[in-house]
Amino acid sequence: MKLIEVTDKKTRRQFLDLVECIYKGDPYYVRPLDSEVEAVFDPAQNGFFKHGEAIRWILVNDDGMVIGRVAAFINKKKAFTFQQPTGGMGFFECIDNQDAAFMLFNQSRDWLLAREMQAMDGPVNFGENDVNWGLLVEGFIHPGFGMAYNPPYYKSFFEAYGFKFYFEQVSNHLDLTKPFPERFWKIAEWCMRKPELSFRHFNYAEADKFILDMKEVYDDAWKFHENFTPMDISTLKKGLEKAKSFLDPEMIWYVYHDNEPIAFLIQFPDVNQILKHLHGKLHPWNKLKFLWLKYRKTITRTRIVIMGVKPKYQRYGVESGIFWHLNEKMKHKPHITELELSWVGDFNPKMRALHESVGATFAKRHITYRKIFSDDAEFQRSTIIPVDTKEKAMRQ
Secondary structure: OOEEOOOHHHHHHHHHHHHHOOOOOOOOOOOOOEEEEHHOOOOOHHHHHHHEEEEEEEEEEEOOOEEEEEEEEEEEEHHHOOOOOOEEEEEEEEOOOHHHHHHHHHHHHHHHHHHOOOEEEOOOOOOOOOOOOOEEEOOOOOOOOOOOOOOHHHHHHHHHHHEEEEEEEEEEEOOOOOOOOOHHHHHHHHOOOOOOOEEOOOOOHHHHHHHHHHHHHHHHHHHOOOOOOOOOHHHHHHHHHOOOOOHHHHHEOOOOOOOOEEEEEEEOOOOHHHHHHOOOOOOOOHHHHHHHHHHOOOOOOOEEEEEOOOOOOOOHHHHHHOOOOOOOOHOOOOOOOOOOOOEEEEOOHHHHHHHHOOOEEEEEEEEEEEEEEOOOOOOOOOOOOOOOOOHHHHHH
16 A cells, blocks of 8 residues: 555545545435535635645555545644644545555654644544534434535544544534424523614625624634634635525524624535535536526525624523524525534533524534544543633623
């Protein structure tokens, strides 16, 4: 077996096409658009290259057949905030062969070690954690757009190599054909009686304002998270532009307290239901197919990608108010029958409680692993987000 760095058109194509072998016959796998995968490794498109670097390889057997792939990367804004400087590995795919898998892991480790890293997380993305993050270990059903999907045997590779459980990510599903719990609506009604609160959904005419409002809420809401880094405006704008072809403005909501942005929710139609028919390509014919399938209301599922509330407003019931307004809009979209709430980490008990309160049921479990390179170093799990973030914010 031999590792080859991805540096040219041929190796890029081999890196992308390996999934056709790994997932042949899998009824649930959805190949992401090749252009989206390539964008991760393009400094002109991925803002994380401003403060990081990435590399990728393919693994070929003695007959020259591609049997594995992997990428390694460093986000320097976060890498040195951990007890051990930590890089990442991801885009891992491999045939069911442990020796092959370990070669890919070793290559990622050695590259990171040469750059002063002492640990690596995986499988993760060279970007935000709402896409391509974690290893699927339970719930091998249709993946929501942006959610990682992999064969079940990958779990044994990671654990046999010495990766340890860093944190768990749970996705829950909500049946939109069933009513929300009555208690939830009572909280929503109580919240919406507050005259100082207003609810607005996104619109493109004010896109710049909404992006700034999202950053303000995000930076305040996530500042107590482990290894927090502020949201990047350029990344937000690029993400919005990429999603424009399928984004529904009525699925993105903001809450204001006397015109101050205090909360937001982003929900995307599950475009995977269309991408499943495009096989990674977006040539002119597939663009027409995309529009036709969208017109035919092929998308029947949505995914809540992220939700945030400023800590000092976290007992205002604004989450219930958002869901009330969202539910009113969804009544006019009867073809949408399922909502995926993904993902929420085991370090975020407040959001897990919210999922339960709306009647969502367990669907999928991912694990983000961490491999410490030194056997003598202490391993620490991800920390829990404090439940008293409101009190902390009030004391500042």
